[in-house]
Amino acid sequence: MLTLLKRLRHYHPLRGMQARTRLMLAFTILAGSTMALAMVGWIGLNNTATALNEFERQALPDISRSLALAERTANLAAVAPYVANTSSPSMLQSLSNTLEEKIHIVLTMAKDIPELDNAAPQLPALLERLEKTVTELISLTRQHLLLREDIRQVEYRLTLLKERIKEKSLASNPNNRQVLSLLFMLDQLNSATQQSDMDRLSLIQQSFSDALDAFGAQDTLNASPLPSQMAPILSEFQALGLGARNVYSVRRDQLILQQRRAFLLASTRAVSDQLSGEVKLFVDNVQQQITAQSDQVGNAVNSGKTSILLFALLCFTATLGGIWVVRELTGHLGRVTKVMTRLAAGEKQLPTPAVERRDEIGELARAFEVFRENAVEIDRISQNLKEQSRLLETIFENINDGLSVFDENNRLIAWNPQYVSILELPANQLKPGMPIESIHPLLSQEAQDSWALDGMALDRDEVNQLRKQRTQRFERHFPGGRVVEFRSNPMPDGGFVTLYSDLTERKTIEAQLRQSQKMEVLGQLTGGVAHDFNNLLAAIFGNLQLLEDSLPAGGKQLRYAQRALSAAERGKNLTQRLLAFSRKQLLQPETTEVDGLIEGMLDLMEYSVGEQTEIQLDLQAADWWVSVDPSQLENALLNLAINSSAAMPNGGSVSFKTRQLTDQLLNGRRCDLLAITVSDTGCGIPQSILRRVFEPFFTTKEIGEGSGLGLSMVYGFVKQSNGDIHITSAEGKGTQIEIWLPRVIETTTQANSTLSTQENTKGSGQHVLLVEDDAQVAQTAEALLESLGYQVTVVNHAAGAMDALDKANDVALVLTDINLGSAVNGVQLSDMINARWSALPVLLTSGLHKQQLKQRYGLLDSHALLAKPYTRDELAVAVHRRLNHPTASLGGQGNDVSG
16 A cells, blocks of 8 residues: 555656646646636626616616606605795796696606506696696785785885874874874774784774774864865875775785695695605515516526636636646756756756756756856856956056056057056046047146156157057156156057156155265265364464464565465355255254355355356345345355356356345235345256256256256255245346345344453463364464463363363363364263363364264254364454353354354
8 A cells, every 4th residue: 555655656647748748738728727717707797798688678767767756756845835935926937837847747757657557556646636736826826926015015105104194293283183093093004914813804904994983073073173284194094994905905815815825835745745655656666676687687697606616616626737737847947947046156066956857857957967067167267367357457456656558549448547646637538549649638738748767858759659669668747846757568469558657756765865975975075174174274373363463563474464364264164165065954044144145155156166157246135134044045056056157168157136125925925025136148948948947856967967956956945945936048048046035124132242342352361271182273272372361281182181180270261172083072071071070161162063063973052162263363252251151051053152
């Protein structure tokens, strides 16, 4: 039994049939079932329609006529009271016509209903009775309206009589008894028009007659004679009360009509009730017929329902069979589809179902096996391509350099965001396929020219042609001094790819490095020789001054000595300016008088520009001060002088001119300006490159002859000093550069200036310890101090100074050089002396610049410094100050006590 069940379980009646055959069989069964169900439904509906047609043919007309008859009958009963209460003849006529029409319609309808005689036999007689009653009611209502008009006329005549009686009796005798009797009779006539009781009306009429007779008897006796003008009034009374159509007869006829109308209304209601009953009998009969026909239709419908239900069950069974077939097919198809879907989602190891089937699904499954193997291989290849593409795209989008690709027709194919940002192109105007000729105008004016790496200008069209043939490297310059390097390489299929690198920062660093190295070498050179050179100048200064004191006034020897002193002074200034020029430091603005500064550096400029170049001065800004770093201003002016000299290889002139400009606009504010104009008679600058002369690294000199930083450093210094700079030039006519600096008001007090020449700065025998490693300088300084009245002890190193201080307790001042040529320098010696003898003043001296002394020897602002070479007067002032003000702080870069 168990074996049989298993066999039945695995038995498939459609096994071996193709899927198409199975589906066709299933849908054929479904189609046949549907047609059978439709046929049964059509037959049932046809029978139902026949029954309904018969029902409509027989029952609906009867229903419609019976309802219309009932409605018309009810309307007749409802209109009758309106006829009785009508107050207008015209309205009465309208209602009369309406009633006659309605009665006629009801009678006609009654004749058109053949079943009416059997269902409601009393209905025609009642309709005729109703017609007669309504006709009589209309007639009585018409008579009633006429009588109502007569009553109203009588009431009007009585009102007039009353007014006449009152009017004519007032003038004669208002209290006349006859007049009062007339008024009494008038009231009786008025009450008769309102009386609704027949008996009461008769009594009022008799009372009036008696009153009238009594009034006549009084007139006969002449007890109270009636005025002659009231005779017509009495006649009117007699006509209204005793005439053929007197008030009482008219009112009596009106009351009789009212009673008859009330009877007719009641009769009309009774007839209407009877009519409603008859119509109800007819309607009930029609309803019974309708119920019977409705039962017939219901039976037909139920029969159709039963048939449809039976065939629906058969169709449902057939549908279940079709569903089973389709489900069996779609189940395998769904499992194959699921495996395909999972394959699309990335699962490639699932087994394929239905491979053993011999129908189309089996073929699909076996084909899918092959497809899956191919898909796995394609997916692997695609994944590798995606990874490579993603890597290339990431590199393309995120490299720091710009990148663009042009085809063989010089049309833009692709670019990265850095290409737009580096070249400062409007991103919304770039489109694929855009020719390179349309992109060039989008660049800034400065960037439209190409420059070789050696600084030579290149032809743009030639460069664009060569870029498709071999590697090209060139530069373009953008506003603000940016430099972008173009590196183009041709592509195998035509076109070229270009890499754009911003070299501004690198070139800035390289230039700064070169400048730093140059300045460092120059600083080391000048620093190395400054000490010895200043020592020589110090010896020269001192000996010449001593010689000057010993020569007679007015002699040639004195003039020679003074010339030598002047030359030594120029050497001193030259050395100081060279030291200031060699240093590279942050700006240190000071209140500076420009005219004096230019005059002071004239000799340095003359040495710098050479003998073929003439320096001319036109200084018109005396006593005007500006806030600048004086050494940097000297550096800038010297740079301009050297540039001008380079533009005049065959000689020429350079002029420095200062002017005072009042109330000028600078950097958005109005102020007084000091203008410095540097002009030359050189070859000039072409207009095509004039706008670029302030760019860093831009130069027209040959390679190795200039860094292109000179004018850019001048530009930066002027802008940093809150000023402005302008350049004008014409080829063959020279160049003019104008610097504007805002004027400041000099408020610095001169409290720390050199002491008055009248003040006695000589010593009075104080003991000065002189520490100097250079013998000539020591001898000269010793002679100068002694000539100033001081007692001097000389040592040549720090150890000797400490020994001398240990042995002598009367030393008033220590004057020491900073560079002593030994392990201990002058700054360290000063600190050692202050540590042991805090009250002993120390005066330092050196030929180096303060900044170099700070960096090299650790000079502090609290140290007092006397710069070499010094004159005897400067030495006298410095020593005098340190002796008399040993703790005074004079500010600035150390306590400069040289005056």
